[in-house]
Amino acid sequence: MKLRFLTLVMAAALLTTSCEKDYLETSPTGSVDAGAAYATTKNAKAAINGIYRAMIVRYLGSQGHFGHPAMMIILDAMGEDLVFPNASSNWHVPEMRWQAHRSESSVGDEMPYQLYYRIIGNANIAIASIDNAAGEQGERDQVKGEALALRAFSYFNLVQLYGKRYDAAAKPNSQPGVPLVLQPITEGLPRATVEEVYTQINADLAAASALLTSARSFKSHINLEVVKGLQARVALTQQNWADAARYAVDARKGYTLMSVAQYQEGFSDIANPEWIWGFDHQEDQSEFFGAYHSYISSNFNSTVIRLVPRVINSLLYDRIPTTDVRSRMWVKTPTTANSVVPAGGVRAPYMNQKFRLPGTPSTSAMGDIPYMRAAEMYLIEAEAQARLGNATEAATALFNLVSRRDPSYQLSTKTGAQLLEEISFNRRVELWGEGFRFTDLKRTNMPLNRNGANVVSAVAVLFDVPAGDKQWEFLIPRRELNANKAIVQNPL
Template sequence: MKSNYIKQIFFAISLLVLSSCSDDFLDKKPTEYVTYEDITKTTDDLMTLLNGIHRSLYIRYESNQNENGLGGMMQQVDIAGDDVVFPATNGWFLQVYNWNGVANENAQDVRFPYRTYYRIIRNANTILGAVDTTIGPDADKKVLKGQALLYRAFCHYQLVQLFGKRYVNGVDNSQLGVPLVLVVGNEGFARSTVEQVYTQINKDLDEANTLLVGYTKPNNSHLGLSVAQGLKARVALTQGNWAIAADYAAKAKTGIALMNAEEYVKGFNDYAGKEWMWGSHINEVQTDYFGNFGAYMSRNYNSTVIRTCPKAINSKLYNLIPTTDVRSKLFDKTGVHASLNLPSSFTKYPYTSQKFLSVSTGDSRCDVPYMRVAEMYLIEAEAKARLGQADAAAVLFALVKTRDTGYTLSTKTGQALVDEIWFQRRIELWGEGFRFYDLKRTNSPLDRSGANHNSTITNNVINVPATDKRWQWLIPRAEINANPLVKQNEL
């Protein structure tokens, strides 16, 4: 009992250290209880730190309740797109929805992702800086190093997509990206070029793909080989490296089954689901109540934001989904959601989503999906279509036939097939944090016209050309003040 209590204290201290910010972040100075050396001495110690990173993906870093880890940032990048709709005025991420927050260097909306991703990077770098000399089995060191590299690559990848200009295949991507931070320390770093950032991302991913061979992860909050392959496929798709994207997506989906129609409509709230590759499980003792993903993206949690401003799908997109497609059942054109028996206090709006469901009206917990195998089918299909490979449509068919009983093998080729894949991607990955990135990587404009977006709520942000400077979010002014080496994007 005493041993378990000591372990719990140690774990709590590690989380507190991991969750601190700015110059206090993983401070190497002794605290009242432990020193930096104490928590990096053995592979068991570093495993505790790694578990702290897993946990940090769904904790509230900032004071605002909606700024809860990766789930909050997933909401941001979908809300900034065209497929998630606010049917009513709501204070949470409203400035992202109308694009004011992303163009304000003092806004919490840009500070939240910038600080959060760099916090995770710093924690990953702590493991990477200590793992080679720590005491423990080599097998454990490989697992620690592999997962830490994936976290570092993933965070740099998310950051460069938000704050840098889009990657263009075949040219010198010398445009400013984000600072590459590869060591723990308080020194400032200038912004690397977009090319340099992607070079490092791929270096980390390639090493992780080697280190994690043979590793069996205990659950889907850990990052195994399939996740490493999946992230490599994502990055390659963004860079337009089609052959690499197709190859790694095919590897990543090997041996992972797709959900059937009955499983698909159960609420997207169980990270142990057979289609999930990576996600966070929100257990009862670590819940953040009004800060959880389910407190914003579910339809059934009894909170002000869910009652008054439930998330809806772009009506123009929804009306293109065949009635034979199970994904149409994730949204209610009437807004009544009869199967949920919503209380009368819940305002009803058309086209609202019930894709994500919380545990109950009084419990906002909803596991958060970061990667599902369906995405890998879509990546492989798009990459092969771009290459003109004959089996691209067959890869798409293998996915969509499990969703739509009326779907037939597409006879389209070229851009027409790519367009069909993009449509399937929009309805398959709705609400999972991809839309803004997809618009940016494909050099597509924002187009909310002809749908259920309210121009008053969006502040008339209905159409935004692909050349608009706001596709590059502003670097937080606090970061520039602290590190003059960082140059701001165009104001």
């Protein structure tokens, strides 16, 4: 049987998601074969642009499931820190309740599978075809390096969601991961082990690192520093602490942390000096009410934002010092004077002001999207060093970040579990809304605990999930099970 999500969109996506109009006009058919797409490095770059574009379009016809940025919101909503104050809008509520990813036929379960395998399918075509493209060797290297990194990025997301957590103490991790498809093929494959998937992720990133440089025309594209950042994330997840710290330092080279003033500018501009990688939202690529800032910003004039402003977990917020600029990213007691909302918008306690678009209200959802920031790399270094027992190095990395947010912050003297908790607290605050909480809980083998905060029981429904419970695994979508007889389901 054919692996459904790998075959329906591979060739067509090379055309329909391309960002270069001249390439579209020269190949105006419904699909483009690999030979045409990769005949030249110019065409190949257009095809790679199409893969990046595929990261942010709507999937399964759903306005609220707009690719990777939707997953950033969903994975935070599945944690305890991103809170919905009411259920006036149903977008992402099934995900928050841990219902969507445990239903084989739900959009919330199927979308990430289709999204990341679509990227993988197109990356496989690029990797298999680019060596024969006419053009400069440096251009071929760039295309191949980006394709390898995009494939690794996608498998990293997939294995974290559909597989069990990686456990460095239980190597090799023989638990089922996801099908490991490395060629542009159509037959369905069985699930590779979690260990095998991570081995391939690391191999792809190492190969990409050898091909890419720091140079690039746009921050929306992957360069060497982005690869190093992905290597840092993967190493952290695999509990490979020394590599995680080393890669994190390399990834942030050349990127400066935001000033206090820059931190309050709305997290919607890719020109920010701290952003290593992000989506540069162009006017001709609008998703309107299916865009990231339509669901996460404080002031876009959408029904979701007007009725259900995003708020922070009250227990987390109440720990942020008032001297810390991050305390201004949410408003505990919002008023017309201290919070920006669209006309007629609800003001809820602890409401978000971190993500904000120009204008009051904003009638455009054209905000850029942060995929990777230097701040994350400081946090990875700090956590990795702390887990190695290097308290001084961990505290220094944390200080280098937090002192830029809070001039009153003092170098931590904590060690062991207390130091790790301080790092975790800052990670939760710093990366709120950027898609890390669910996978952070899973990789650290921590339970979900929404008790004692401002989480509304009628909205969240679910308050506790033990560490290691089967609910931490997304189910393999029913459409994939029907199409691929080689695959097996996760425990129901």
